[in-house]
Amino acid sequence: MAEKSIEINGLTKKYGQHVAVDNLTLSIDKGEIFGLLGPNGAGKSTTILMLLGLTEVDSGSVKVCGIDTTRHPLEVKRKVGYLPEDVGFYNDYTGLQNLLYVARLNNIPLEQAQKTALRTLAEVGLEEEMDKKVASYSRGMRQRLGLADVLIKNPEVIILDEPTLGLDPEGVKKFLQLIVELSRKKGITVLFSSHHLHQVQQLCDRVGIFVKGKLLAEGKISSLAEQLFSKNTFTLEGGITPMDENPNQASDSLEEVVNKMKRIKEVSLVEVDKDHFVVESKKDVSAELSRLIVNSGYGLAYLTKKKYGLDDIYHQYFQEEEKRI
Numbered sequence: 001m002a003e004k005s006i007e008i009n010g011l012t013k014k015y016g017q018h019v020a021v022d023n024l025t026l027s028i029d030k031g032e033i034f035g036l037l038g039p040n041g042a043g044k045s046t047t048i049l050m051l052l053g054l055t056e057v058d059s060g061s062v063k064v065c066g067i068d069t070t071r072h073p074l075e076v077k078r079k080v081g082y083l084p085e086d087v088g089f090y091n092d093y094t095g096l097q098n099l100l101y102v103a104r105l106n107n108i109p110l111e112q113a114q115k116t117a118l119r120t121l122a123e124v125g126l127e128e129e130m131d132k133k134v135a136s137y138s139r140g141m142r143q144r145l146g147l148a149d150v151l152i153k154n155p156e157v158i159i160l161d162e163p164t165l166g167l168d169p170e171g172v173k174k175f176l177q178l179i180v181e182l183s184r185k186k187g188i189t190v191l192f193s194s195h196h197l198h199q200v201q202q203l204c205d206r207v208g209i210f211v212k213g214k215l216l217a218e219g220k221i222s223s224l225a226e227q228l229f230s231k232n233t234f235t236l237e238g239g240i241t242p243m244d245e246n247p248n249q250a251s252d253s254l255e256e257v258v259n260k261m262k263r264i265k266e267v268s269l270v271e272v273d274k275d276h277f278v279v280e281s282k283k284d285v286s287a288e289l290s291r292l293i294v295n296s297g298y299g300l301a302y303l304t305k306k307k308y309g310l311d312d313i314y315h316q317y318f319q320e321e322e323k324r325i
């Protein structure tokens, strides 16, 4: 069995009557990049604070690298690097000076700190900017320096809370690539908290969908789709056209064609809008559908199997949640 970096069991946190995190159970393997995905107020930051031992737990347990954070928060902090949304720096210091300051706070001896700082700044792509004052840094450069702050203590786990806010699309792409490279190269476990579906999809091995304090689903994106769409696994979309070449050929009415489609055993839903149709079914019925359409005197303009992405999954879970409330 894979070694676990993060083990959360029945974790609950209340603010007064409000349950911010509700009986959360989750484990993350060593070296894995896990995405905690949810809208604002879902409880992501509260979970992270509990992981870091920065806020009290009402019930349940959290272990990071095998250490209980509620009992030994300082030991956990030594092993975990945390990058919040917005990192504070000394603007009058250079990037290198800021990093050396963080190294000192982490009790890294000066000589070692200098070597490690230079290497880390190169790793995050700031070697050419390290002697410039942070006041002149762009948002992207500040986030890279934030990542260097996190990496300098050689963490086993890094936790990133909405780290790409305010970055332009190119900056986001580079930042995400950097995280993947570093995680793979150093075997670092990453917990990436975000409400950006596409970023999570690009970066993460596994995803947890978190809404109103509850983990609604977790798994690989492909298996989330299976869990969610298991009732009607296949969605086929097609275009139907009249047979122009042979106008005298008798055709069924469109209504009759739809009724025939509905009579295919595995089909659970047929929707038609002008010449476009959507069929949901328990197995792939593309062959039956094409035969049926052609035999009814129509042409098939296209027939495609819809692939579910994270967007579909995310919205479906949100819809489910809204229905329950």
Ligand SMILES: Nc1ncnc2c1ncn2[C@@H]1O[C@H](COP(=O)(O)OP(=O)(O)OP(=O)(O)O)[C@@H](O)[C@H]1O
Residues within 6 Å of the ligand: 015, 018, 020, 038, 039, 040, 041, 042, 043, 044, 045, 046, 047
């Ligand atoms: N210190 C606090 N006191 C009272 N309520 C709080 C406190 N911190 C968070 N909350 C509430 O707990 C819920 C979860 O908040 P949390 O910040 O963990 O969510 P989030 O998913 O990280 O969202 P965001 O991305 O907006 O930070 C919210 O309803 C929030 O208002």
